[in-house]
Amino acid sequence: MANVWQEATIVGIAPETPRVKRFRLALGRPMPFRAGQHVDVRLTAPDGYRAQRSYSIASPPADPTTIDLMIERLDDGEVSGFFDAVAQVGDAIELRGPIGAFAWEPAMGGPLLLVAGGSGVVPLLSMLRHRAGATPDVPALLLYSARTAADVVARDELLARAAAEPAFSLDLVLTREPSGRRLDAARIAEALARLGDPAHAFVCGSNRFAGAAADLLVDAGIPAARIRTERFGE
CATH class of the missing domain: 2.40.30.10 (Translation factors)
Known part of the structure; x- marks a missing residue:
């Protein structure tokens, strides 16, 4: 249908x-x-x-x-x-x-690495909300790049989840805040050190962001077969 x-x-x-x-x-x-x-x-x-x-x-x-x-x-x-x-x-x-085939189900398990650029966080929010209701013990980390704190979609919810859910971690990458920086290899390494070896990595954002983020994950040693990307136009 x-x-x-x-x-x-x-x-x-x-x-x-x-x-x-x-x-x-x-x-x-x-x-x-x-x-x-x-x-x-x-x-x-x-x-x-x-x-x-x-x-x-x-x-x-x-x-x-x-x-x-x-x-x-x-x-x-x-x-x-x-x-x-x-x-x-x-x-x-x-x-x-x-x-679309860009989807996660509880039976797939984790650990789950989610990487978002801007409004690309939306499908990842669906995954996080589903995980919280169905399998909250599955480890998950959201690495979310946005311009400023005001541009973070569902910011209050994400901060509350990070504080209340032991198996969920949030890493905000704010590119236009004072002392902000872009998503890079060091930030990926920090995320993987917290999460461990992810069974699944989902990346969503603009064409440029998704391509760059997926390359960083591969460079960090995550097999390409574990990485799924969803892209939208610039």
């Missing part, structure tokens, strides 16, 4: 960062999905013009009737511009899914 469009209704909108909003969608029919997958969203203008984009699901797969999307406002973005400035609770949109 991933290729079949369905109608969903916006039932909640909340800011996550200055550029990202969370949209809770009630689905017209249940859509079982795996943590990490995405959906296509299609908007149709009154004149028939259509625009379509893909967005990762942020919520865990416990409830197949409701999903959360976290949508970043992009300059000149048709679909993201609609969600940022026009969309309201009660609006109906079209979506189809779930889509």
Whole structure:
């Protein structure tokens, strides 16, 4: 059913960062999905013009009737511009899914290394939330690169999880804060020293970020077969 469009209704909108909003969608029919997958969203203008984009699901797969999307406002973005400035609770949109093999399930186990750049953290949030509810003893570390602390999506939740969940570690890489630095080999080494040898590594971010991060993981000795990447345009 991933290729079949369905109608969903916006039932909640909340800011996550200055550029990202969370949209809770009630689905017209249940859509079982795996943590990490995405959906296509299609908007149709009154004149028939259509625009379509893909967005990762942020919520865990416990409830197949409701999903959360976290949508970043992009300059000149048709679909993201609609969600940022026009969309309201009660609006109906079209979506189809779930889509993609970038996914983690509890049976896969861990340790789990998650590497995110910017809004690429969204599918990894779904994995972390699913892990916390199903297998909280699986070791997991999120290495998350963002411009500033204000740009960290779900920052309060992630900090709370890091404080409350013994098997979860959070490493924020803030590139534009004073004394900030980019993700590099030393930061990867520090993360691996805390986590141990990961059974699975998931990397999500822009094309440039995902490629560079995956190369760093391979250089650190993680077999390429354990690394899965999800990329989006610059």
